Amino acid sequence: xxxxxxxxxxxxxxxxxxxxxFEETAIEQYRLGNIRGYFHPYIGEEAIAVGVISALGLDDYxxxxxxxxxxxxxxxxxxxxxxxxxxxxxxxYCKGRGGSMHVSNLAQFNLGANGIVGGGIPLATGAAMGIxxxxxxxxxxxxxxxxxxxxxxFHECLNMAxxxxxxxxxxxxxxxxAVSTPVEQSTLVQDLSKRSESYGIPGLSLDGNDALQIHxxxxxxxxxxxxxxxxxxxxxxxxxxxGHHINDPGAYMPQExxxxxxxxDPINVLRDHLTAAGVAEAExxxxxxxxxxxxxxxxEFAIQSPQPSEVxxxxxxxxx
Amino acid sequence: MAMLKxxxxxxxxxxxxxxxxxxxxxxxxxxxxxxxxxxxxxxxFKQFGPERVIDTxxxxxxxxxxxxxxxxxxxxxxxxxxFVDFTCLALDQVFNQAAKxxxxxxxxxxxxxxLRTQGGTGNSLAAQHxxxxxxxxxxxxxxxxxxxxxxxxxxxxxxxxxxxxxxVIFIEHKLLYMTEGEVPEQEYLIxxxxxxxxxxxxxxxxxxxxxxxxxxxxxxxxxxxxGVQAEVIDLRCLVPMDKECILASxxxxxxxxxxxxACKRGGVGGDVAAMVVEDAFFDLDRPPVRVxxxxxxxxxxxxxxxxxxxxxxxxxxxxxxLG
Numbered sequence: 001x002x003x004x005x006x007x008x009x010x011x012x013x014x015x016x017x018x019x020x021x022f023e024e025t026a027i028e029q030y031r032l033g034n035i036r037g038y039f040h041p042y043i044g045e046e047a048i049a050v051g052v053i054s055a056l057g058l059d060d061y062x063x064x065x066x067x068x069x070x071x072x073x074x075x076x077x078x079x080x081x082x083x084x085x086x087x088x089x090x091x092x093y094c095k096g097r098g099g100s101m102h103v104s105n106l107a108q109f110n111l112g113a114n115g116i117v118g119g120g121i122p123l124a125t126g127a128a129m130g131i132x133x134x135x136x137x138x139x140x141x142x143x144x145x146x147x148x149x150x151x152x153x154f155h156e157c158l159n160m161a162x163x164x165x166x167x168x169x170x171x172x173x174x175x176x177x178a179v180s181t182p183v184e185q186s187t188l189v190q191d192l193s194k195r196s197e198s199y200g201i202p203g204l205s206l207d208g209n210d211a212l213q214i215h216x217x218x219x220x221x222x223x224x225x226x227x228x229x230x231x232x233x234x235x236x237x238x239x240x241x242x243g244h245h246i247n248d249p250g251a252y253m254p255q256e257x258x259x260x261x262x263x264x265d266p267i268n269v270l271r272d273h274l275t276a277a278g279v280a281e282a283e284x285x286x287x288x289x290x291x292x293x294x295x296x297x298x299x300e301f302a303i304q305s306p307q308p309s310e311v312x313x314x315x316x317x318x319x320x
Numbered sequence: 321m322a323m324l325k326x327x328x329x330x331x332x333x334x335x336x337x338x339x340x341x342x343x344x345x346x347x348x349x350x351x352x353x354x355x356x357x358x359x360x361x362x363x364x365f366k367q368f369g370p371e372r373v374i375d376t377x378x379x380x381x382x383x384x385x386x387x388x389x390x391x392x393x394x395x396x397x398x399x400x401x402x403f404v405d406f407t408c409l410a411l412d413q414v415f416n417q418a419a420k421x422x423x424x425x426x427x428x429x430x431x432x433x434x435l436r437t438q439g440g441t442g443n444s445l446a447a448q449h450x451x452x453x454x455x456x457x458x459x460x461x462x463x464x465x466x467x468x469x470x471x472x473x474x475x476x477x478x479x480x481x482x483x484x485x486x487x488v489i490f491i492e493h494k495l496l497y498m499t500e501g502e503v504p505e506q507e508y509l510i511x512x513x514x515x516x517x518x519x520x521x522x523x524x525x526x527x528x529x530x531x532x533x534x535x536x537x538x539x540x541x542x543x544x545x546x547g548v549q550a551e552v553i554d555l556r557c558l559v560p561m562d563k564e565c566i567l568a569s570x571x572x573x574x575x576x577x578x579x580x581x582a583c584k585r586g587g588v589g590g591d592v593a594a595m596v597v598e599d600a601f602f603d604l605d606r607p608p609v610r611v612x613x614x615x616x617x618x619x620x621x622x623x624x625x626x627x628x629x630x631x632x633x634x635x636x637x638x639x640x641x642l643g
Contacts, residue, residue: 061393095426102424111392112425116416122385123392123417130390130397133345133371153413156379160386163377319560320461 004212006277012054012211013270014287016046018294019070020267022079025295026069026086030246034303035086038115039100042070044209044241047266048173049074051214051236052141055222061109061131061140063124065173066101068113071143075110077103079294080301089305096308109138117178118144118151121170125157128168132228139167139225147178149192158233162199165230169221172235173208179244180252193235201231208236209266212273238266321504327497329471330360330436333478334398336507338368341396344482345372347383348400348436357402358438358497380406384435385413388487391433392421396482404439404453404491411456418487419462432485434478438492440531440581441629445494447617450625452530452582457489458558458591464488464512465559469533471501473556476510484512493531515562517569521551524639525569527592528579529555532630536579539635548639558588566592567600574605577638581629584612611638 004012023041030039042049049070053062064071072082077093085092086100093105104112111127114120124142131138148154149172161168172192176183183190196203202224206217214236221232239261243250250258274284324332338344345368346361352375355362365373376383380401387399401407407414414435422430441450457465464486468474474492481488518533519540526536533554540550551569555561570576576596578589593608611630618628 063389093426094424094428097426098424104425104428106392106425106428111389111429112421114417116412119385119412119417122382122413123389125382126386126389126391126397127393128389129347129374129386130393130395133390133395134343153382153385156377156382157386159377160379160382164374317461 004215006274006279008054008215009212009270009273009277010279010287012050012215013267013274014291015050015054015074016211016267016270017288017291018079019046019049019073021291021295022069022073022082022298025299026083027246029087029299035100036088037099038066039086039246040067040244041242041246042067044261044266045173045175045238046070047209047211047214047269048171048236048238051211052171052218054211055215055218056141057138059109060138061111061124061127063111063120063127063140063142064113065120065143065145066113066115066117068103069100072103072105072110072113075105075108077105077108077110079298083298083302084305087302087305088307089302090308091301091305118148118153120144121148121153121157124168125161125166128161128166129164132167137226139169139222141169141171143171143173145178146172146174146176146183146192149195150186158196158199158201158231161231162201165228167225167228168231169225170231170233172233174235174237175240177240177244177253191235193233196233201233203233203235205235205237208238209261209264210269211266212270321502323500324471324503325497326471326474326492326499326501327358327360329475329503330478330492331362331364333475333482334361335364335367337479337482338364338372343394344396344398345374346398346400347374347376347387349376349378349402351375351400356400358494361400380409381413384410385417387433387435388413388418388421388431391431392429396432398434398436398482401435401437403449404437405448405451407435407437407453414457414463414487415460419460422486423462430485431487434481434488434490436490436492438494440493440495441618441625442495444620444622444625446620450618452580452613454491454558455582455587458588462487463559464557465491466512466557467491467530468556469496469530469554471499471503473510473516473554475503476508477512477556480509480512488512491530495531499534510556512557513560513562514557515565516554516556517551517565518554519550519552521549521573523549523573524551524575524577524642525566525573526550526552526577526579526635527555527566528552529558530581532579532581535630535632536635538632539639542632542636543639550639563595566596570596570600571603574603575642576604576608577611577635577642578608579611579630579635581613583615584610585615587612606642609638609642611635
């Protein structure tokens with residue numbers, strides 16, 4: 001098993017912290033009325049985006065979910081432009097047309113967040129088919145939830161990716177709840193990765209709060225995909241630190257479960273690893289300061305940015 | 321010029337585009353070695369192989385979505401759904417993903433896919449295999465919608481659809497596959513959004529598309545023997561629609577009859593009528609009339625099936641009743 005270098009761990013810590021602070025900052029902005037609509041915070045799940053995406057090449061694709069800010073940031077997006085998109089400003093990645101649930105950045109190979117549970121699974125599977133047709137060795141990583149595992153397209157796509165040996169990795173972000181329905185209620189087999197057996201492909205279940213473990217575990221699925229051997233199903237078990245979306249208090253989440261998972265915070269896992277590797281507290285503090293400065297810049301940029309032009313919009317849609 | 325069947329004209333369009341552009345590929349059920357249920361993809365598997373003519377399991381929602389995904393990363397898929405009735409299984413991927421991707425991404429990406437399917441009555445295939453569902457696709461912004469009635473139109477429009485950078489829903493008609501027509505030997509394209517005046521006339525405008533075009537032409541023949549010259553406009557493309565062609569004709573004739581096989585309620589004909597009333601009310605000498613399918617699932621018995629969709633008699637009667 002490949003050891004994660006200290007440099008990589010540092011980068012992953014900064015990225016994980018950036019996602020956490022971005023979500024917390026955006027929640028503040030939401031409460032101030034600068035962000036509207038639906039907002040599904042990725043708080044508590046950061047290790048999955050960072051662990052998976054840190055193992056990818058820059059030109060490997062990702063397909064995300066309604067809870068997609070973490071994937072976007074882990075893919076290297078400019079947090080100012082992500083924040084601007086959440087604000088609905090013209091400077092956002094999608095010019096304010098998409099918002100939180102549809103943030104995408106094709107230049108960085110992020111095919112986008114998706115407002116339909118499971119909606120991205122066929123898109124990712126097709127992207128993998130397209131890539132293979134072009135003779136490329138890129139792969140596609142498809143993120144989706146425990147909830148999406150019970151959607152028809154999950155089964156159809158895993159089957160087709162298997163028979164066509166497509167270069168796609170299916171990553172289940174099992175945060176134990178599909179909105180408010182616990183996974184124990186919706187499924188008899190709790191290790192969702194076991195579903196891989198039905199399709200004749202490998203499956204593995206991981207600690208979704210340990211970015212380092214996730215990063216290491218990506219080696220074989222990526223090798224397999226690039227070698228034309230087909231897909232892998234990777235389940236990352238994790239937990240949300242809050243409700244399904246920003247206005248959901250999560251009353252259905254037992255306090256003792258929340259406490260237990262918060263004690264295993266992905267950010268602390270990485271920080272402890274850095275400390276154990278001899279990284280000084282002062283350096284970790286420098287990272288925190290840098291992240292905070294970035295957040296302030298992101299908010300300022302979003303606030304200063306203009307609304308999208310109504311005239312341009314009306315002209316754009318005239319031909320639709 | 322060559323006399324080609326509609327299905328062969330479609331095949332030629334696909335073959336030519338696949339030869340021209342290595343990113344074009346076909347995906348659907350039974351389209352490979354079997355050559356497709358209506359034989360449109362016949363022999364393409366032999367020429368292009370399993371990488372570009374792909375047989376799928378029965379997973380419409382997913383393989384239609386996969387076509388969208390492949391299109392977003394730069395390929396040009398032609399996905400075939402055997403019956404338009406089955407597209408219902410894939411509507412999330414068509415309506416919520418393919419139709420909206422370019423818009424939601426702020427123009428970063430596009431979805432250059434063609435969804436080929438067929439619909440319509442005529443073979444006693446009953447309710448779940450005989451529908452005309454174009455109104456569903458018509459209603460969703462972000463989709464283009466093409467319904468050719470002749471081999472010439474089919475080939476030219478399919479080539480244009482494949483080259484178009486937006487998702488195109490291309491609805492064929494099961495009774496048209498074996499019809500024949502003249503098709504040029506040399507390459508040609510028909511731009512999307514242009515209707516075709518299949519027969520010129522001065523007394524009444526018949527606006528129609530797909531299989532009903534043939535019935536309208538037959539009706540026009542009969543009307544001519546009664547001294548009524550009907551102008552038959554084959555829309556060919558419902559989105560974008562050639563409004564100007566319709567309005568120019570109505571200005572000339574003052575009378576509008578819209579004919580489609582799909583149910584009258586919520587059918588495209590209502591939209592055409594409303595548009596003409598809004599934009600050319602004072603050109604009309606009579607209210608617009610729709611001759612359309614009855615609001616019913618299609619029954620199995622042949623005599624009942626025939627009652628459900630416009631006949632040549634129905635079209636002639638509607639024109640006569642205008643006075």
